Amino acid sequence: MYSVKELDTGTPMRVSTRLVTLEIDGQSVTVPEGTSVMAAASTMGVKVPKLCATDMLEAFGSCRLCLVEIEGRKGYPASCTTLVEPAMKVSTQTSRLARLRRGVMELYISDHPLDCLTCPANGNCELQEMAGVVGLREVRYGYDGANHLDADTDASNPYFSFDPSKCIVCSRCVRACDEIQGTFALTVDGRGFASVIMPGPTGNFLESECVSCGACVQACPTATLMEKSIAEAGQPEHAVITTCAYCGVGCSFRAEMQGTQVVRMVPDKNGQANHGHSCVKGRFAWGYATHPDRITRPMIRTRISDPWREVSWDEALAHTASEFKRIQARYGRGAIGGITSSRCTNEETYLVQKLVRAAFGNNNVDTCARVCHSPTGYGLKQTLGESAGTQDFDSVQDADVVMVIGANPTDGHPVFASQLKRRLREGAKLIVVDPRDIDLARLPHVQADYLLQLRPGSNVAVINALAHTIVSEGLWNEAFVQSRCDLAEFEKWKQFILLPENAPEAMAAVTGVPAHILRGAARLYATGGNAAIYYGLGVTEHSQGSTMVMGIANLAMLTGNIGRRGVGVNPLRGQNNVQGSCDMGSFPHELPGYRHISDVATRSLFESVWNVQLEPEPGLRIPNMLDAALDGSFMGLFVQGEDIAQSDPDTQHVTAALLAMECLVVQDLFLNETAKFAHVFLPGCSFLEKDGTFTNAERRISRVRKVMPPLSGMQEWEVTTALSAALGYPMQYTHPSQIMDEIARLTPTFTGVSYEKLEKLGSIQWPCNDAAPEGTPIMHVEQFVRGKGLFMVTRYIATEERSTRQYPLLLTTGRILSQYNVGAQTRRTANVVWHDEDRLEIHPHDAEQRGINHGDWVGIRSRAGETVMRAVLSERIQPGVVYTTFHHPFSGANVITTDNSDWATNCPEYKVTAVQVSRVTQPSEWQRRFTQFDHQQQDLLAQRERVGTKT
């Protein structure tokens, strides 16, 4: 349930321009049409007793506690299901109502254990509160009749328990799972007194369809569904609003606290990205922040075969600075660089790129967005003029057709997926373009209208065939193109797209998608009303990633599906701050705000504020840094909050490059895979330990607030400024808000952003400036940021990574709901119960040919390397394609991926690797070496010389 301090209006507040005035308890009140009497009363501070109603859910009207009297009406209508009417006169408190309510409560309490004092909900239980509110003093029925008091508690879910003896069958949980989450995992079994809540057929949460989003727990008015953390620690005493640090949805949370200890994370119902919903990661998987594996002291060592030595911050930073200076003196100014993190705040990434440009004196800065959405930045900038998605999440509520390409939102962006699923249940049409038959394509109550199950690597062929169909069948929006787009380029593009080679029939052999399905999808997208495209890494992580992003923008412009609600081009960003890290100038060729480093005016602006001369040449991107390291010209790297040894492709190439460096500095919470190759380890902070901002996939800037002191004693921004000072370039800030002020001063799309305004508005979607002082939910409304929309010719070029006799299968990769990317955080939480190892999904036909059974160990071999994992036989994957996740380092998914990359941005081609799969009995050679190295590094960590124990 809500924590004590939040107001619950009982039913959702409505938005309407039509207002209704009525009288409640003798006072006049005006509310939007469609509001319930209960919610109207709450706006005046009148709390009508209630049990089955809560403002996250539509009214249900089952408990009969909220009865009111209405002048001229017979009986006692329920205020939650009765809508306001003009001139209505309502009484919420009369002696008759009091009697009736007491009677209702008496019935509930007669079947409820009276262990309030030892109940985890004590002090925050709506049943207890209502008993007090209605003045319940006796229960005349006694407790000896039939009851449910002996029902067993289900503690199978790692984060919450289900104690049916306390259940009042209000079905708030069932409705939360249906209406908010859209999983339909719970049912009310039986009727009347016999009714009970059932999670799935076995009655056990862990075995049910439940995805552990926590919505039911939040909705439950009693202790029936209860967070285990609260059962252990007790109720919170204060709460702080902050932002989830996992995915690009950027959910707003109330961190509920006892002093500096988090006892619960509850999604904030005022959160503008999530409206009070969450997924298992943000809601429950925060225990990593205080995990014993956290390293909280800086450490250094000369060689990676030496044990670590804990040192003071001063010594660690002085050592780093002297090493970096030594390397620059020996190998040149360009021999060092830095990697900013999309897990860190805007302020932190801004400072790291500033450190590189101003203190290192080069532009060798890059970010993990290189390996995920760099093609989005490039492709959207070319076509539309801005490197960002065009809509807010809420825009989907006005979409009539949704096309999801290369994204798996129910796993990757679960809270947005819930919003999307709601819209689909309301009747919006769905087109899914994915090599796998993803969950979204088969929802309870919803089926995709078109599933384009394409061959990995054929995205561009599909997008061209869709555009070809729309143009050749005359379904395009001529008026939009005429007024909004560059016509000369459009004509060129039109000639190209009409080439017979782009027809669905011609492309079918490449894509594997039957032409009639593709044509059907194209017609629906072009003529079905507001059509919105949502896409993920299945679009970008290809050798034609940038081409595909441009193809998507072409399609949206062609059909006029851009510049208003319900439409648009929406990249679903991976990490919490991947949008922000790109905005903040983390790419080696761009200063903050996506302005090229060679642009003299922009550079001078930064030079005057930073008081330093900047290098006008673009710097090295991550893969180029690795190549240069092997080449002997790049010898020092500062990596903040990223794990390239696990996340980047072709692991053996990455680790060889790391081994070649003379000073590798890693800042992280844990000794991650990259840190095992490091010479300096700087402890980082979890999102709970710092102040700053994150920017989510809809360009929404939200505050991150410190709820506990940094375990290492220093926030990252303080560490960066100290390192900069040690290098001879001091930066003067006393709070991250000052860093944001500097960003605002230097970045035209951020000029209106400040912590003060964030405090006032809750969050801001950039651009935020004089033209849009409160931010911009939807972009390109009147005209494109670049002026005229630019159609780009997007010829399909097959990747060189194709199946051969030696490597006949295509491997593609993805993520799972419960784990997050390299898993450094989620593997250190109870989320492992859902996914304790990565497995290879293989079609039964391919498995049979190879004599592979479900659960067998299989070797997966590509031209880059070999690894071993267990096989899962699955028809969700098409024959000829295999699939895996990459959350566990031992699985070595990236040992197999190759160094192929996007032509424009070097974003790796994770999504297509030609492989062979065979049954094996032991781990791969790489895995054996990995295990040995891992043990060695864990030993060296365990043997570390502690500060204060030195002789």
Next chain:
Amino acid sequence: MDVSKLVYMANQIGAFFGSEAETSAAADRVADHIRRFWEPRMRKAILEWVDQCNGEGLQPLVLQALQKHRQKLQPAG
């Protein structure tokens, strides 16, 4: 730098801009892309490859781009 990789990358860029009907314009765009996104040591290495090995392995369009825009692509110093 691993020149074979640079050659591969340059050819990929050439393949994208190769759809331009007019070769000279395509060559300009290839060169412009390399100028905007390649760090000086990468540009230097590929230009050396053009000089020393006649740009072996490079697609004609890419070779033309590198030759035509040599001056613009040559890192200072």
